[in-house]
Amino acid sequence: MTASRSRADVLFDGFTYTVLSLLMLMVLYPLYFVIISSISDPDMVNLGKVTFYPQDPSLEGYRRIFGDSTIWLGYRNSLIYTVLGTSLNVVLTLTAGYALSRQDLSGRNLVMMMIVFTMFFSGGLIPTYLLIKGMGMVNTIWAMILPNAVSAYHIIITRTFFQGNVPLELLEAAKMDGCSNTRFFLQIVLPISLPIVAVMVLFSAVGHWNSYFQALIYLKDDELQPLQIILRKILISNEASEQMMDGLVNQAELVKMAETMKYGVIIVSSLPVLILYPFLQKYFVKGVMIGSLKG
Incomplete structure (x- = not known):
């Protein structure tokens, strides 16, 4: 039988739910405001009359965007960079994390110290650009994929996971049956490590999808630009394409449509993450918890 709740417990729960509800409102309202602004009259948005519901709703902005x-x-382009980059990230991170978790790897602590060192010190932007240019990757898709092929933080997370979830006895038993290291990793370790695989896929995919700084530095051709750079041009530089503004000759109409599409492109560019995140949130939480464990 559960004990009766005291008045203090009820008050504490009420206070907790109230604070959490306010925090949730603070997080969700900006997104909701962008959504309703993207289908509202820009004049109403600028006058501050769009607060809780759209004014003079229209889907013309989305029609022009799509x-x-x-x-x-x-x-x-963003899809290509995300798929290729995530695949390379996951393969290199999992193999490196597993190798560094093995107690029979000589010098693993020294290697780990060198990896952690890169989290605090780097060569800087100019030396990195010269390196990328010297390797012939400027203005190619590889400039978006190879420079960030491995994350030190992700290696630490995977190493911690393997240390806590792949016991040494399991490896010894597999070796007694004649299992090689490669077969043990592929057929035994990976099937029991699906949570960390999902975490690495999600972390890497979101990072590649939202990446724009590398494209800003290394890519010149418009044919190679990811979605985030196109979004940046519309939001910051007001460089909407002629195709978007087709049929608008009046300057006032051009300004109004540009304001409408600014909100619309935010939703369009964020749509994949917004759809996937509610279903995959538990893996993000698991990744944070794994990284907080001592290993």
């Missing part, structure tokens, strides 16, 4: 070829080109 009818623009540069948006779809950016989607394609």
Whole structure:
């Protein structure tokens, strides 16, 4: 039988739920405001009359956004960079993390110290650019993939996970049955490590999808630009394509449509993450918990 709750417990729960509800409102309202602003009259938005529901709703902004070829080109490029980059990240991170978790690896602590060192010190932007240029990767898709192929933080997370979830006795038993290290990793370690695999896939995919600084530095051709750079041009530089503004000759109409599409492109670029995150949130939480464990 559960004990009766005291008045202090009820008050504490009420206070907790109230604070959490306010925090949730603070997080969700900006997103909701962007959504309703993207379908509202820009004049109403600028006058501050759009607060809780759209004013003079219209989907014209979204029609022009989805009818623009540069948006779809950016989607394609971002998808390519995300898939290729995430695949390389996961393969290198899992193999490195597992190798460094093995107690029979000579010098693993020294290697780990060198990896952690890179989290605090780096060569800087100019030496990095010269290195990328010297390797012939400037203005190629590899400039978006190879420089960040491995994350020191991700290696630490995977190493901690393998140390706590792959017992040495399991390896010894597999070796007695004639299992090689490669077979043990592929057929035994990976199937029992699906949570950390999912965490690495999600962390890497979100990072690649939101990446724009590397494209800003290394990519010159418009054909290679990811979606985030196209979004940046529209939001900051007001460089909407002619195809988006087709049929608008009046300057006032151009300004109004540009304001509407600013909100719309935010939603369009964030849509994949917004759809996936509620279903995959538990893996993000698991990743944070794994990284907080002592290992």
